[in-house]
Amino acid sequence: MKTKRALAIAAVAAAALTAGTSAVATNGQTPQGLTAEAEAFIKVDRNTQWKEVQNLKLDFPTFHPQGMSLVGDKIFLSSVEILEPTVRYPSPVDGYDRTTGKGRGHVFVIDRQGKLLKDIVLGEGTIYHPGGTDFDGDRVWVPVAEYRPNSSSIVYTIDPDTYEVIEQFRQADHIGGVVADRKTNRISGVSWGSRKLFTWNSQGRLLGTQGNPSHFIDYQDCEYAGAGQQLCSGVTGLKTADGKPFELGGLALTDLSDGTITHEVPFQKFSTAGHSITRNPVALESDGEVLRLFAAPDDGEEAAGTELFIFEARP
Numbered sequence: 001m002k003t004k005r006a007l008a009i010a011a012v013a014a015a016a017l018t019a020g021t022s023a024v025a026t027n028g029q030t031p032q033g034l035t036a037e038a039e040a041f042i043k044v045d046r047n048t049q050w051k052e053v054q055n056l057k058l059d060f061p062t063f064h065p066q067g068m069s070l071v072g073d074k075i076f077l078s079s080v081e082i083l084e085p086t087v088r089y090p091s092p093v094d095g096y097d098r099t100t101g102k103g104r105g106h107v108f109v110i111d112r113q114g115k116l117l118k119d120i121v122l123g124e125g126t127i128y129h130p131g132g133t134d135f136d137g138d139r140v141w142v143p144v145a146e147y148r149p150n151s152s153s154i155v156y157t158i159d160p161d162t163y164e165v166i167e168q169f170r171q172a173d174h175i176g177g178v179v180a181d182r183k184t185n186r187i188s189g190v191s192w193g194s195r196k197l198f199t200w201n202s203q204g205r206l207l208g209t210q211g212n213p214s215h216f217i218d219y220q221d222c223e224y225a226g227a228g229q230q231l232c233s234g235v236t237g238l239k240t241a242d243g244k245p246f247e248l249g250g251l252a253l254t255d256l257s258d259g260t261i262t263h264e265v266p267f268q269k270f271s272t273a274g275h276s277i278t279r280n281p282v283a284l285e286s287d288g289e290v291l292r293l294f295a296a297p298d299d300g301e302e303a304a305g306t307e308l309f310i311f312e313a314r315p
Contacts, residue, residue: 031227031255031262033183036286038225038253042263043315044291050269054310056114062300063106067133067177067221068281069140070294071160074117075308076140077108077281077296078130086147098148103128105144107158114308118163127154132177132190132221132281135160141168141187143175149192150174155204169204177221181256183228188256194219194234197259213259217250221282228256233267233282233295235275249276269311271297272304277311289314 030042063081086101105123107130110116122130123144131143140160145153153175155168174192181188186207189198195218199207212219222232232254235247252264269277279297286292293311300306 031229033227034229035224035226037223037284037291038227038229038231040286040291040315041225041231041251041253041284044251044263044265044313045315046265046268048265048313048315050267050293050311050313052269052309053312054308056308056310057304058110058114058116058296058300058306058308060108060116062108062296062306064299065281065296065306066130067142068283068294068296069133069135069223070283070285071135071140073112074160075110075112075283075294076133076135076142076158076160077110078133078142079106079108080104080129080147081106082147095150096148100126101147102126103147105130107133107140107142109160109163110308120158120163120165122156122165123154127152129174131175132219134177134179134223136180136182136224139166139180141178141180143178143189145174145176148174155187155189169200171198171200171206173198177219177232179222179224179230179256181228181230182224182226184256186256188230190219190222194232199256210259214252214254214261214264216264217248217252217278219252220278220280223283225253229253229262230256231284233278235279247276247279249278251278251282269309271295271309272307273298273302277309291315 063079065079067078069076081104084102086098088098105128107120109118129147134141139157151174175189178189185202187200217234219232220234222230225231238246249267253262275297277295281296283294295309
């Protein structure tokens with residue numbers, strides 16, 4: 001991460017943490033037609049108490065998890081298996097900052113007890129890095145990209161019952177996550193580090209791109225939140241005063257049309273391996289007065305392997 005960018009992000013993050021309240025839509029109005037999860041999230045602030053209620057060890061090779069979608073009793077968990085790590089070039093080569101590396105993309109289908117039901121392999125050639133996923137009520141959307149910025153991607157859908165995979169479209173860039181907007185039937189996406197926002201029509205034609213107006217966190221996994229909004233989770237890599245790495249986690253409700261923030265909060269919980277809980281795969285669900293957060297931040301190769309954490313709050 002560039003020094004100037006790190007300092008800018010740190011300043012924004014510090015301001016958000018110090019304020020004690022989260023951002024609210026600039027017009028002071030809550031969007032109408034939000035999902036139950038988003039309605040509950042609007043009430044969350046920095047002081048909301050999140051309680052860990054379950055921690056399930058995923059007892060199969062999970063590699064480097066990326067995105068998560070809840071589909072009834074099933075959980076779709078995307079992950080990248082790295083066979084050969086990418087290597088940074090001393091200076092850009094053909095516009096790329098690193099080699100392609102080698103790998104394999106997976107979408108694991110598990111039940112709510114963590115049992116593996118299906119391993120769906122996605123991607124082709126140098127395109128092997130799945131990203132953040134979304135369930136549109138009919139299909140699970142999964143982008144798979146090269147493991148480097150400014151590269152190329154394929155966006156797939158998966159039938160949650162038959163596991164049929166269909167390629168929807170391709171994009172000449174790294175797409176790190178997608179969301180299907182039920183209001184407009186458009187598809188939205190984020191680039192490497194979520195610094196660029198994309199919009200496609202339902203046939204995959206690119207309608208436009210714009211810069212991400214938020215610098216609080218890099219969005220890793222997003223889901224449709226109703227009313228033309230999306231709920232996103234992610235982290236920003238910072239450093240402490242003594243130079244040690246620190247992951248600042250957070251959640252944000254944003255407008256799909258222009259990326260503006262409706263509501264955002266830091267998430268101050270950490271995993272067994274010391275990662276922010278919102279580091280990669282996150283999914284939210286509402287159950288009456290309870291807002292439930294599912295997360296799998298740790299890699300399979302880390303000390304405790306990948307664990308499925310479940311937190312609950314009553315905002």
